[in-house]
Amino acid sequence: MNRKTILTKGMWMLSITALLASCGVDMPKETKSSFETMTVKKSDIELPYKFSAKMKGQNDVTVTPQVSGQLMQICVTEGQQVKKGQPLFIIDSRNAQLELEAAQANLQAALAQENSAKLEYESNKNLFDKKIVSSYMLNNSENSYKQAQAAVSQARASVNRAKVNLGFCTITASVSGIIGEIPVRVGDQVSPMTQLTMLSGNTTMYAEFSVTEAIVEAMVKQGMKASDLDKFIAKLPEVTFIMKNGTEYPHKGRVVSLTGVVNAETGSLTSKVSFPNPDGHLYSGIQGTIVMPFAEKGVIIVPQYAVVRLQDKSQVYKVQADSTATAVEVTTADTGNGKDFIVTSGLNVGDKIVTTGANNVFEGQKVLFSEAEKAEAKSE
Numbered sequence: 293m294n295r296k297t298i299l300t301k302g303m304w305m306l307s308i309t310a311l312l313a314s315c316g317v318d319m320p321k322e323t324k325s326s327f328e329t330m331t332v333k334k335s336d337i338e339l340p341y342k343f344s345a346k347m348k349g350q351n352d353v354t355v356t357p358q359v360s361g362q363l364m365q366i367c368v369t370e371g372q373q374v375k376k377g378q379p380l381f382i383i384d385s386r387n388a389q390l391e392l393e394a395a396q397a398n399l400q401a402a403l404a405q406e407n408s409a410k411l412e413y414e415s416n417k418n419l420f421d422k423k424i425v426s427s428y429m430l431n432n433s434e435n436s437y438k439q440a441q442a443a444v445s446q447a448r449a450s451v452n453r454a455k456v457n458l459g460f461c462t463i464t465a466s467v468s469g470i471i472g473e474i475p476v477r478v479g480d481q482v483s484p485m486t487q488l489t490m491l492s493g494n495t496t497m498y499a500e501f502s503v504t505e506a507i508v509e510a511m512v513k514q515g516m517k518a519s520d521l522d523k524f525i526a527k528l529p530e531v532t533f534i535m536k537n538g539t540e541y542p543h544k545g546r547v548v549s550l551t552g553v554v555n556a557e558t559g560s561l562t563s564k565v566s567f568p569n570p571d572g573h574l575y576s577g578i579q580g581t582i583v584m585p586f587a588e589k590g591v592i593i594v595p596q597y598a599v600v601r602l603q604d605k606s607q608v609y610k611v612q613a614d615s616t617a618t619a620v621e622v623t624t625a626d627t628g629n630g631k632d633f634i635v636t637s638g639l640n641v642g643d644k645i646v647t648t649g650a651n652n653v654f655e656g657q658k659v660l661f662s663e664a665e666k667a668e669a670k671s672e
Contacts, residue, residue: 341583347574357460359460388458401447495569541580593635
């Protein structure tokens with residue numbers, strides 16, 4: 293290519309550039325950009341551990357009759373809030389009433405027999421003192437009197453038993469709570485083997501859940517002994533119950549028990565959290581999520597947007613001494629707050645990494661610029 297041809301092409305390129313400029317088209321130009329970075333350090337964070345849980349009343353009572361008979365009346369409905377001592381079911385009491393009347397009649401007969409035996413004993417005692425009757429007659433009348441007294445005691449016990457059985461015909465609530473399913477109907481024959489309903493004492497509710505193996509291992513690392521269990525539970529923070537619809541129950545709960553035996557199949561411990569239920573909004577059988585905050589101390593925390601996902605790997609861009617970025621593979625754990633990750637490996641305290649803009653960084657790219665370079669970029 294000769295000199296004339298080169299000059300011609302050069303003039304042609306200048307003409308094109310001038311034409312585009314005159315038409316108001318901005319020509320692309322190289323600019324310097326600066327990414328946001330952070331220096332890695334260790335800090336403390338509170339993590340929300342979540343567990344599936346099921347509610348159960350503190351005093352869930354199976355209601356069964358103490359006597360057999362025909363069910364005459366159901367005084368409550370399913371889901372009804374009841375107070376302790378309130379009538380729930382009424383069983384036919386006619387037989388029990390007749391048994392009470394018969395027992396009372398037997399008592400009156402026994403009292404009369406006792407009175408007669410007493411008179412005879414006292415009479416024989418006077419005659420014996422006067423040496424009119426023998427000691428045999430006296431002892432015999434004394435034994436008859438004692439037998440009559442025992443018969444009165446038995447008759448009184450029968451009356452009391454009959455009264456109790458009559459009282460059993462009216463079944464009352466042993467605790468305050470909520471009535472569960474009622475599988476029986478008026479007219480059914482019931483017996484002590486018949487379950488009438490389940491009464492859930494709901495002034496205080498228990499949320500039962502299994503503590504995961506990871507927490508079990510953490511407890512073991514702390515060297516927790518059986519004697520330290522109560523102290524460990526007392527130090528646990530208050531927990532939150534999240535309903536299945538995502539709403540948060542307004543009252544906080546506290547862990548009240550933790551089984552001391554690890555389930556060999558699941559590697560977990562069963563725990564209970566006690567929740568106050570003053571408004572009766574919690575019912576037995578409700579399922580939800582227990583959220584328990586645990587403090588993690590001395591961990592590396594980075595923003596989620598600083599971590600770049602590549603298939604099954606995670607990486608961050610570490611800033612080198614020459615201000616260029618190098619990809620470093622890391623392992624992370626979710627904090628549950630939707631903002632941060634805990635880096636468990638791949639970074640050290642003092643490392644500098646790219647945060648904002650990490651998804652736009654490529655290997656070896658310069659990510660930090662001096663103030664002079666920034667000023668130059670602005671002037672351009």
